[in-house]
Amino acid sequence: MKNHNVCVGVVLAALAGVSVMLSGATARAELKVVATLPDLAAIAHEVGGDAVTVEALVAPSEDPHYVDPRPSLLLKLNKADMLIVNGVELESGWLPPLQTQARNAAIGVGGAGYVDASRFVTLIGAGGAVDRSMGDIHPGGNPHFTFDPRAARGIALGIAERMGKLDPANARKFKSNADRFVGTLDFLIQKQARRFGTLDAAHRRVVVYHPSLPYLLDWLKVAQVATVEPKPGIAPTPGQVASVMKSMKAERAAVIVQEEYYPRKTSETLARMVTGKVVVLHGGTRFADGETYTKHVEQLADALYEALSDKD
Numbered sequence: 553m554k555n556h557n558v559c560v561g562v563v564l565a566a567l568a569g570v571s572v573m574l575s576g577a578t579a580r581a582e583l584k585v586v587a588t589l590p591d592l593a594a595i596a597h598e599v600g601g602d603a604v605t606v607e608a609l610v611a612p613s614e615d616p617h618y619v620d621p622r623p624s625l626l627l628k629l630n631k632a633d634m635l636i637v638n639g640v641e642l643e644s645g646w647l648p649p650l651q652t653q654a655r656n657a658a659i660g661v662g663g664a665g666y667v668d669a670s671r672f673v674t675l676i677g678a679g680g681a682v683d684r685s686m687g688d689i690h691p692g693g694n695p696h697f698t699f700d701p702r703a704a705r706g707i708a709l710g711i712a713e714r715m716g717k718l719d720p721a722n723a724r725k726f727k728s729n730a731d732r733f734v735g736t737l738d739f740l741i742q743k744q745a746r747r748f749g750t751l752d753a754a755h756r757r758v759v760v761y762h763p764s765l766p767y768l769l770d771w772l773k774v775a776q777v778a779t780v781e782p783k784p785g786i787a788p789t790p791g792q793v794a795s796v797m798k799s800m801k802a803e804r805a806a807v808i809v810q811e812e813y814y815p816r817k818t819s820e821t822l823a824r825m826v827t828g829k830v831v832v833l834h835g836g837t838r839f840a841d842g843e844t845y846t847k848h849v850e851q852l853a854d855a856l857y858e859a860l861s862d863k864d
Contacts, residue, residue, distance in 0.1 A: 583719050586628050586659070587636040588643050589616055590836040591698035592669055592707070594845035596636055598733040599712045603722045609647075612836035615813040617785075619646045626654050633718060635659035636711065639670030640695035665718060670695065672710035673703045676766045698836070700767035701737045701849050708733050736846055741771070744853040748772040748860075755860050757803050759796060761810030761819055772853065774860070777803040780810070780818055788818045800826045807859045811835045831859045 583604040587593035593608035600606065609625050610616050616638065629635065629650055637643055651660055658665040675693030697703040712730035716723030748756065756773060761780040769776055778799040782792040800806065806828030808819045812835050819830045833855060837848040 583633050583715060583722075584631055585634045585636065585715075586632040588647060589638050589698060590839040591704075591845060591848070592636045592638065594837040594839045594843070594848070595698075595704055595708050595733075596634075596711055597839070598845065599708050599726055599730045600715055601725065601729050603719065603725060604715070606839075608839050610836070611840070612834050612838055613812055614835070615811075616642055616835075617645060619643070621646050621650050625650055629654035629659060630656050632656060632659050632665065634665040634667060634714065635663075636667045636669055638695055638698070639668040640675065640692045642695035665714075667711060667714050669707045669710070670697070672706035673697045676770070694763070694766055696764040697767045699765060699849075699852065700771045701741050701846070702771055703767060704845060704849075705734050705737050708737075740846055740850060744772060744850070744857075747853075747857060748774065751857075751860055754804060757805035757807075758856075758860070759800060759805055759808045759822070761808065761814045764811065765809060768852065768856075772856065774856070777805045780808065780822065793818060793822060797822055797825050800828065807831060807856075809833065809856065809859075829859055829862075831855055 582602075583600060585593075585596050585600060585604050585606045586609060587596055587606065588609050590608040590610065590612045593606045596604065597606045607628055609628065610619055632654075635651075637647065657663055660666060670693070675697065678693035679691075698707075708730045712726040715726045719726075757775045757777050758769070759778045759780065760769075760776055763776075763779050763781075763784055766776070768774075778796045780788050780792070780796055782789055788796075800822065806823075806826055807830075808823055808828065809831045810816070810819055811833050816830060816832065822828070823830050833852050834848065837843050837845050
């Protein structure tokens with residue numbers, strides 16, 4: 553009996569120790585944040601710092617319109633305290649079923665942990681009559697605003713506020729981190745705007761593959777003269793190629809800009825025809841590799857500036 557009591561005492565002591573450990577772990581638990589896009593994940597990491605863990609559902613090399621709803625994404629959503637979406641229907645083709653299957657009410661639309669980044673942004677192209685004959689367009693506005701660090705300012709502040717509601721103990725820290733991040737963005741915004749302002753207007757003209765860069769071009773005051781796609785999401789036709797080539801020659805626009813996940817063959821053909829060049833941009837922050845959002849945006853601006861300033 554004595555040995556039995558000793559064993560029971562040891563077990564109870566061990567369980568008590570585990571309970572204390574779990575209690576301490578809960579007290580120190582980081583907010584689990586999942587973002588659909590790597591840009592949003594990178595911004596959330598800047599705001600949350602060491603008080604959060606952040607994962608992205610989409611890789612920068614993936615077209616965010618079309619994402620394979622892999623089972624691994626379900627696990628991330630199931631365990632998330634916060635889900636940050638781009639919004640404006642960018643993820644509408646793949647995210648809603650995952651949210652439903654994840655069985656996590658907190659990150660469902662309207663849930664305490666659901667954050668729509670588009671709510672913190674002034675959208676381009678919102679409103680107007682829309683129908684499917686116009687291609688893959690978004691009636692709520694163009695959804696590709698994370699290419700513009702001016703949009704990231706509002707997103708960071710909005711995320712900080714929502715994180716503070718989920719984790720009041722760290723609310724002041726989140727706000728301080730966001731303010732510091734906004735200061736870094738402001739420096740970048742002004743530096744690159746001044747830099748592009750030194751270019752002659754005749755050199756600030758580009759063709760884009762898909763109409764996904766209006767925010768970036770607006771920030772840097774670069775004119776878009778044509779799109780390689782005849783309509784958003786529609787593959788280029790011979791007639792469209794001829795039309796784009798005509799516009800490039802008339803406008804003396806020798807630079808075609810596109811993200812890495814779009815096909816390059818037509819763009820490269822057009823560039824050869826007009827003795828121009830194709831600038832391939834990263835589709836998002838290399839967040840999984842440790843890249844910051846500001847570094848990513850600076851690389852975008854640098855690549856575009858280099859191409860536009862090359863007089864050869």
